[in-house]
Amino acid sequence: MLDAMAIKKHVQYNPYTQKMSGYVDMGNGMDETDVATEMLVFMVVGIQSHWKAPVAYYLTKSLTPDTQKVLVVHALEELHACGIRVVCMTMDCVRDRGSRKIVQKSNS
DSSP: OEEEEEOOOOOEEETTTTEEESBOBOSSSOOOOSBOOEEEEEEEEOSSSSOEEEEEEEEESOOOHHHHHHHHHHHHHHHHHTTOOOOOOOBOOSSOSHHHHHHHHHHO
């Protein structure tokens, strides 16, 4: 499951990492100066049993469909490498047409 949601702009000090949290974070270790306004979450959900687990999240300001596609493909490759078989992908297409473009680009 892939879901993008709006989040409140908020920056605060994280004593565990000893860094400021709330900025754009794409998981690449680069320090960003833009405050995040959205979160993109990837979750896996069991089909025959009742379980779900988040596998990745990104704090973003805005993502192009091409960038979203790269993140989706990477998540699918990592799940496959762990032996998890993905049979279906669910995402919310109401907010923008970016999710539709991901599917269209993935099929081409």
